[in-house]
Amino acid sequence: MAPPKRHPTVLLLCGDYVEDSEAMVPFQALQAFGITVHAVCPGKKAGEFCRTAVHELGSHQTYTESRGHNFTLNATFGEIDYGKYDGLVLPGGRAPEYLAMDQTVLDYIVKGRKCTAFPAVKPVLLAAGAEWVEPRTMATCVVDGKLITGPTYAGHPEFINHLVRELGGAITGADKKILFLCGDFMEDYEVIVPFQSLQALGCHVDAVCPDKKAGDTCPTAIHDFEGDQTYSEKPGHTFTLTASYDAVDASSYDALVIPGGRAPEYLALDETVIDLVKKFMESKKPVASICHGQQILAAAGVLKGRKCTAYPAVKLNVVLAGAEWLEPDPIDRCYTDGNLITGAAWPGHPEFISQLMALLGIRVSF
Numbered sequence: 001m002a003p004p005k006r007h008p009t010v011l012l013l014c015g016d017y018v019e020d021s022e023a024m025v026p027f028q029a030l031q032a033f034g035i036t037v038h039a040v041c042p043g044k045k046a047g048e049f050c051r052t053a054v055h056e057l058g059s060h061q062t063y064t065e066s067r068g069h070n071f072t073l074n075a076t077f078g079e080i081d082y083g084k085y086d087g088l089v090l091p092g093g094r095a096p097e098y099l100a101m102d103q104t105v106l107d108y109i110v111k112g113r114k115c116t117a118f119p120a121v122k123p124v125l126l127a128a129g130a131e132w133v134e135p136r137t138m139a140t141c142v143v144d145g146k147l148i149t150g151p152t153y154a155g156h157p158e159f160i161n162h163l164v165r166e167l168g169g170a171i172t173g174a175d176k177k178i179l180f181l182c183g184d185f186m187e188d189y190e191v192i193v194p195f196q197s198l199q200a201l202g203c204h205v206d207a208v209c210p211d212k213k214a215g216d217t218c219p220t221a222i223h224d225f226e227g228d229q230t231y232s233e234k235p236g237h238t239f240t241l242t243a244s245y246d247a248v249d250a251s252s253y254d255a256l257v258i259p260g261g262r263a264p265e266y267l268a269l270d271e272t273v274i275d276l277v278k279k280f281m282e283s284k285k286p287v288a289s290i291c292h293g294q295q296i297l298a299a300a301g302v303l304k305g306r307k308c309t310a311y312p313a314v315k316l317n318v319v320l321a322g323a324e325w326l327e328p329d330p331i332d333r334c335y336t337d338g339n340l341i342t343g344a345a346w347p348g349h350p351e352f353i354s355q356l357m358a359l360l361g362i363r364v365s366f
Contacts, residue, residue: 007366008086008167009036015095016041020052020068020222021153021192021237022091027071029160029197030089032353033364035167038075038085042099045076053093054188054222054237057138057152062120065094067234069189069224086167092118092152114144118151153192157199164200164364173361174202179253181273181296182209183263188220188236189346190259190290197353198257201362206243206253210270213244221261223291223346230313233262245272250279255360260291260311260345268299278302281339286359288341290334290352294318297340307337311344 012027023039030037041050052068090096111129119135126132133142139155141148143162150159164171178198182191191207198205209218220236250256256277258264267273273296280287281302289297294310295317297303304322312328319325326335328344334351335342339359343352357363 007034007036008169009038009084010087010089010163010167011080011082011085012037012039012089012091013099014039014041014050014071014073014091015093015099016050017053017093018050018071018091018095019093019153020054020071020188021156022093023050023052023071024069024189025153025156025193025196026089026091026160026163028193028349029156029200029353030163031350032197032357033164033169033201034354034366035164035169037089038080039071039073040075040077040080041073042077044073045078046074048073050095054235055093055152056238058238067222068236069222070226087163089163109147113147114142115147115149116140116142116151117149153196156196160196160200161202168366170365171201172363172365176254176360176362177204177252178206178255178257178360179248179250180205180207180257180259181267181276182207182218182239182241182259183261183267184209184218185221185261186218186239186259186263187261187291187346188222188239189349190261190293191218191220191239192237193346193349194257194259194288194353194356197349198356201357201364203362206248207239207241208243208245208248209241210245210267210272212241213246214242216241218263223261248276250276250283253280253285255286255288255356256280257356258287258289258293258296260289260293262292264292264295268296274300284339286339286341286356288343288352288356290343290348291345294342297321298323306340307335308340308342309333309335309344310342 049070115130135151138152141150222234223231277300298317298321308323309326332348
């Protein structure tokens, strides 16, 4: 009998003020696909965290920066055995400025290799002997052998897809069309992580918001746990919608995803949103809702008799809607009840995404 196939293990090299999405999206997406990911930082141990930065391109001559989530490490840098890893992921942001003090490391990685990056990094890559490839867009990725490079987090879907395939992964069943129900000040991670993870699998993913069109944007909120009695809030990334709300035909989608944050508070008052959610639930298509998203499900009256979890502060909404409350213990616990997937908060994304993949028949095999 052949030995069981070993799933890959990847090392994620972090540092303080790593770009928020560039750390968390690959970290949680790869875990959702069955890949073990160890996030480490020089001088830090498992359980400690790195501060992150939100970098955005706008009307200025360079990107802006604001504080992101605190990213918790799950391994200790001083204890890692490099020989046990099948791949290395290097997020961007400002962390690489101090992590890359050793020029020989840079030479070894990129000398003679085709490579792209955020344009400001071009001079040092050329000096290190790389063959610079101008990114056509900020989502362009370049593959040279087993070296995969990209300029910004906009390219995560292609970047992660290339990485999964280089690790020996085969993706099947991803010919699905998925709708995200968005709103202003939805939680940053709770939209971008599942959105880009599903795109990385090859799914067609649309994001819509009432009264907005394709190309319009929604501001997001960073909800974090920083020792207070409730979560803190900071401004997140600006999220660009990919479709127009008024043109949505629920029958053309295979699943609905509802991010949390503050957006569900007002989306739950919109009768068109309620009608949209009811259509998905009545057709028994997968509906995946996380954190405060269950406020919308409660308002739509679709939770009666269903097993459901949510962010603990939403428990009252869920119970009064007639659902059987499932305690989110630990906070990353997610549950599937028929076509309904619910989660409590963004730490549960790997389980949340993998449960949605299971309902949709999407598999990543190694």
